Amino acid sequence: MVPFPRTARMPHRTIHLFRKGLRLHDNPTLLAALESSETIYPVYVLDRRFLTSAMHIGALRWHFLLQSLEDLHKNLSHLGSRLLVIQGEYECVLREHVQKWNITQVTLDAEMEPFYKEMEANIRRLGAELGFEVLSRVGHSLYDTKRILDLNGGNPPLTYKRFLHVLSLLGDPEVPVRNLIAEDFQRCGSPDPGLAECYQVPLPMDLEIPLQSLSPWRGGETEGLRRLEQHLTDQAKHHSLPPVSLQGQLLWREFFYTVASATQNFTQMAGNPICLQIRWYEDAERLHKWKTAQTGFPWIDAIMTQLHQEGWIHHLARHAVACFLTRGDLWISWEEGMKVFEELLLDADYSINAGNWMWLSASAFFHCYTRIFCPVRFGKRTDPEGQYIRKYLPVLKNFPSKYIYEPWTASEEEQRQAGCIIGRDYPFPMVNHKEASDRNLQLMRRVREEQRGTAQLTRDDADDPMEMKRDCSEENRAKEKVARMME
Incomplete structure (x- = not known):
């Protein structure tokens, strides 16, 4: 059943799709979803074919991902909500649950990888077909890479010096959005508790992932924030300066994001306009x-x-x-x-x-x-x-x-x-x-x-x-x- 389109003044019934940003801290898209919705379903679609083909995830990364999802679920639970992990192909999952839950809006972080861009385009196409709106915000990078490209004449800056110059024209990045609180989810209303039983975070054995492939580095926002605080404490003692400080490394991260967002075939040599064409040995x-x-x-x-x-x-x-x-x-x-x-x-x-x-x-x-x-x-x-x-x-x-x-x-x-x-x-x-x-x-x-x-x-x-x-x-x-x- 196709839901009736809603006016701009009426609150949405929203699926918030977690993709790369498996966190609650500084999450502008999720905050916008909460502020515009009467009901919100926090969803992670575990599309195994997509994860293994688009990103070639090995066993260690699978464990890290599942740990991150479990941590996200716990943090949502503390705020009175829950994470729904739905296994299956993205489009099929969305098509089924948009109609089942009478969804009028899907929210997701804007990403710059080609496979994520294609996914968002497909979701928008599905939205036009089924009658739901799509909202995406930049949340994974310090700047909107499109603004950097626009200031550089539509092309990516290919040197760090040029990149820093463009950033000087943009000024400081936006400050983090406020932290989410339990009242945000209480105002929206949470999914039926029974759904959490149906859509739990799977265990490694459920996905036939070998248990011996377990890294000492643990996944999840909680551990990530703890390590960040420790790093900042250590950095205060070392007095590091860019480009080797944390701030400098974040700028290098932003530099590569910007170039990758506007470079065809960025992950291969052939057809990559910024890459030397070298006859490497095949051995x-x-x-x-x-x-x-x-x-x-x-x-x-x-x-x-x-x-x-x-x-x-x-x-x-x-x-x-x-x-x-x-x-x-x-x-x-x-x-x-x-x-x-x-x-x-x-x-x-x-x-x-x-x-x-x-x-x-x-x-x-x-x-x-x-x-x-x-x-x-x-x-x-x-x-x-x-x-x-x-x-x-x-x-x-x-x-x-x-x-x-x-x-x-x-x-x-x-x-x-x-x-x-x-x-x-x-x-x-x-x-x-x-x-x-x-x-x-x-x-x-x-x-x-x-x-x-x-x-x-x-x-x-x-x-x-x-x-x-x-x-x-x-x-x-x-x-x-x-x-x-x-x-």
Whole structure:
């Protein structure tokens, strides 16, 4: 049954669709829904096909998502409401429940990823068919990226310096909206309590997700706010400044969101106007060794082991393994690494993941391609005693510190004493780093000479002091931050 259209003065019966923003804090769309509704149904549509195809969610991310949904449900319950998790395909779920609940409005956060944009367009089309209104507000970024694009002539700013200039014209971002209170939900009226029994947050076993794939990092708004408060307390002691401070990292996040929102094929090389077109090697065996922590370089393998076990690695560690896979050693496409991170990282993000992989492979944004992370020296500077390696690669834990980054240089007797024979218990290095990096450096120089001026790339950012400060600061502060890698 198609509901009767309502006048603007009459309150709505609303489905609020949670998508990425699984939170109550600073949620402008949900606040607008509450202020315009007589009844509100907080809904999360668990569309498994969409989540595994559009975002390639692995087991660790599934656990993190379910934890986040459970936390959201608890926080809604404290305010007298409840989260309804409905499993099924988005359009079918909405079509059924819009008619079942006589819905006149669907609210959702505006998102910039192509798959979320397509979803919103389909919901609007469904609204025109079934007679409900659609309301979306920007809530996942500091600014509305459309405003940034408009001020930059309709194009994304491709350097951080230009991006900061545009932000200076916009001024400060909007302040957070007020916190929601129980009276907001009491005024609207909550769904029938019986619905909560029908639409509970599923358990991992309900979705056949292996329980052993459980990260020590817990999902949910409650934990996120706790960690934010702790970070701000720590930052007050370190006196960090942009671009390495939290504020600076948020601006980098905004930068990548802005560029991704207006760049076709942002997550691939072909058809991407800002990305160098490079003939990367296709080598499934080498890619597999990198992904499964079998490169023979303990620093790299320890990082990839932590990624598999926890779904999180420090940003300097991300730099190291990304450079190793691409322009540093293996000359394998950044797209392959991006897919692995998308599957395994708890905080994988369409814009930031692809943007950083293009950056670290020197395919876009970053042009000082002669800077290559050494898979031995970089780790040694960061953690001279190799405690990180000993934690994540226990097979190497008994090697003396002078060998822990290069165990193949130990004598056969020293290897026996350490209880690990290289080539049997742990692999030899899969490449000679110096030879591979020298060769790749020449390949990258040739690529850039061939394509100079063909892509929408400039050298402004290479001369940008903010860029130089970012790189230098990260390396100089590595020792200070390594403790967080060990948490």
